[in-house]
Amino acid sequence: MKLNINNTFSEELPSDPVLENSRRQVRNACFSYVTPKKTSNPSILHVSEEMRCELGLTKEDTVSKDFLEIMTGNKVMEGTKPYAMHYGGHQFGNWAGQLGDGRAINLTEVVHNSKRWAVQLKGAGETPYSRNADGLAVLRSSIREYLCSEAMYHLGVPTTRALSLAITGDHVLRDILYNGNAAYEKGAVVSRVAPSFIRFGSFEVLSAHGDHKTLKLLTDYTIKHFYPEIESTGKEAYVLFLKRVSERSLKMVIDWQRVGFVHGVMNTDNMSILGATIDYGPYGWLEVYDHGWTPNTTDSQFKRYRYGTQPEIVLWNLYQLANALFPLVEEVDPLENVLDEYQNSYKNEYLHMMTSKIGLFSKQSEDSILIKVLEELLQSIETDMTIFFRKLGKYKKGSFDQGVQIISDAFYESNDLKGDILKRWNDWFIMYDERLNIEILGDEERKDKMNIINPKYVLRNYMAQLAIDDADKGDYKLIDELYQMLKKPYSEQPEYEKWFAKRPDWARDKVGCSMLSCSS
Numbered sequence: 001m002k003l004n005i006n007n008t009f010s011e012e013l014p015s016d017p018v019l020e021n022s023r024r025q026v027r028n029a030c031f032s033y034v035t036p037k038k039t040s041n042p043s044i045l046h047v048s049e050e051m052r053c054e055l056g057l058t059k060e061d062t063v064s065k066d067f068l069e070i071m072t073g074n075k076v077m078e079g080t081k082p083y084a085m086h087y088g089g090h091q092f093g094n095w096a097g098q099l100g101d102g103r104a105i106n107l108t109e110v111v112h113n114s115k116r117w118a119v120q121l122k123g124a125g126e127t128p129y130s131r132n133a134d135g136l137a138v139l140r141s142s143i144r145e146y147l148c149s150e151a152m153y154h155l156g157v158p159t160t161r162a163l164s165l166a167i168t169g170d171h172v173l174r175d176i177l178y179n180g181n182a183a184y185e186k187g188a189v190v191s192r193v194a195p196s197f198i199r200f201g202s203f204e205v206l207s208a209h210g211d212h213k214t215l216k217l218l219t220d221y222t223i224k225h226f227y228p229e230i231e232s233t234g235k236e237a238y239v240l241f242l243k244r245v246s247e248r249s250l251k252m253v254i255d256w257q258r259v260g261f262v263h264g265v266m267n268t269d270n271m272s273i274l275g276a277t278i279d280y281g282p283y284g285w286l287e288v289y290d291h292g293w294t295p296n297t298t299d300s301q302f303k304r305y306r307y308g309t310q311p312e313i314v315l316w317n318l319y320q321l322a323n324a325l326f327p328l329v330e331e332v333d334p335l336e337n338v339l340d341e342y343q344n345s346y347k348n349e350y351l352h353m354m355t356s357k358i359g360l361f362s363k364q365s366e367d368s369i370l371i372k373v374l375e376e377l378l379q380s381i382e383t384d385m386t387i388f389f390r391k392l393g394k395y396k397k398g399s400f401d402q403g404v405q406i407i408s409d410a411f412y413e414s415n416d417l418k419g420d421i422l423k424r425w426n427d428w429f430i431m432y433d434e435r436l437n438i439e440i441l442g443d444e445e446r447k448d449k450m451n452i453i454n455p456k457y458v459l460r461n462y463m464a465q466l467a468i469d470d471a472d473k474g475d476y477k478l479i480d481e482l483y484q485m486l487k488k489p490y491s492e493q494p495e496y497e498k499w500f501a502k503r504p505d506w507a508r509d510k511v512g513c514s515m516l517s518c519s520s
C-alpha cells in the first residue's frame, strides 16, 4: 500500500514532550504522540470507493493485509508517527477545559492530486486525553458516522469524510441511555479523513492557558495551509481568518438547515476550523419538520442544539473562537464586526436558501412572509420535511387548488388536515402561485432546479438503525445498500423508492431512531 505521506501538522507545530500514554494535562503543545491500540480480530466491513480514489489507493490496496492492519490499529505505517490532538471546548455553554482526542488518533497526512488529507482512526484506543473513558467506539455509532459523513459529502454539505468501517473483534461496555443498563457491544473503528481535524477548541485551549506563543503558531499554520487566500500579515490576517472561518461555518449550517440535518452536540470541540461537519454522534435527520427538535436525549431538557437554533449556536461558537484569537488581535471592534456580519449574512443566506427550496430564484421583498407562513404551516401538523419539499417540485403553475393534494404524502396524519389548517394551506398555495408568476422558469425547469436543492434520499434515523440491527447479527448488506443509494441523494433512483417514505410508526419513539444519547 503506497500513500504519498506528507506531514505538516506534526512537523511544523510543537509536540507534547511526554511520550508515555498516560492521562495528563498537556501544555505548550498541539498534540501528543500515541500509538493506536491493537485489536484482537479486526475485519473491514466497508470501504468508501470515492475516498479511496481521493487518497490514491487502489482496490487491491483496500483488500490487503496492510490496509486491514493499519486501519484498525494493528500496524503503524512506515514513516509515520501517529498522534492525538490537543484541544479544549465549551460543552453545552460551559468551558470544559482540556478535552483533546480521547479516542481519535491521527495516522498521517497524505497529499494526492494536490489535495492534502489527514487520515484519522476514531475508536483507536486510549490517549493522554482519554480522561476517564476507554478510547473505544462501538459498531452502532461507527456505522452512523461512516454512512452519514459520506452521505453528507454527496449532499454537497461540507464534512469530514470516511474511508473505512471495521469491527475490532473486541467488546466494549456502554450504557446507551445512561440509566444503569450497561451492556457489551461490538467494538469498531472508522478511519476518517479531512484536510485537517483542527477544531475551534484547538485555539481555545491554548488561549485559556495563556500560551499565546503556541496559539500564534497554530493560527499561522492554519492560515498557511488552509486559508492561503489570506495574504495580509499580523492582526489584519487574524481578523480575516475569523471572517473566513465564519463564512465557511455559515455555509455549513445553512446546508444543514437545507437538508434537515441536526448535529446534536455542537460544542466548540466539535466545530471544525475548516467549516466542515465533524463528529457524527447523536445527530439526527428531521423527519417531522420541527424547529424545536433535537435527537440528543442528553440535551432534552434545554434543547440547546435543536434544529431551529443551529445557526445561532454557530454564532455563539464563533464568539468563543473570537475570544480565543483575541490575544493575537488585542482589539475588540474588528472581531465584533466579523460576528455582526455573520448575523446579517445569515438572515440573507437563510432566506435565499429557503426560497430556492420552493423554487423561487429571484428576490422579492415579500418573500420572507411567504417563507414565515410556510414554516408555521409545516409545523402546524406533522409534516415530513424531505417529502414535502421534494413533492413541491411537482407543483404546476396555476394549479393552486391542487397544491395540498400534490404534497399530501408528506402529512403523517392526513385526517388532521381540515378546518382552519386546510384553509391556511390553501391560502398559502394561492400566495405561492401568484409569486411564481414573477419567476422566469417554467414548471419543468423549476422542478429540475429544485431537485438538486431538495434531496430525495437522506439517512433517516430509522434507516441507520435498521442497518445497525442487521450488522449486530453479522449481516452487513444494508450498510452497502444505504451507502450506494446515498451517493445520489438528488436522483430519482426508482430501485430505492421504498426509502422515499415517511418514518414508520415503530420508529417514532425508538432508541436509536428518535432518541440518541452521547454514548458511543
Ligand SMILES: Nc1ncnc2c1ncn2[C@@H]1O[C@H](COP(=O)(O)OP(=O)(O)OP(=O)(O)O)[C@@H](O)[C@H]1O
Binding pocket: 099, 100, 101, 102, 103, 104, 122, 129, 130, 131, 133, 134, 135, 136, 137, 265, 269, 270, 278, 279, 280, 281, 518, 520
Ligand atoms: N470512549 C471514549 N474514550 C475516550 N475519550 C472519549 C470517548 N468518547 C468521547 N471521548 C472524548 O470526550 C470528548 C467529547 O466527546 P465527543 O462525543 O464530542 O467526541 P467524539 O465522539 O469522541 O469524537 P470526535 O469529536 O473526534 O468525532 C472528546 O475529547 C472525546 O475525545
Ligand SMILES: [Mg+2]
Binding pocket: 269, 270, 279
Ligand atoms: Mg467530539
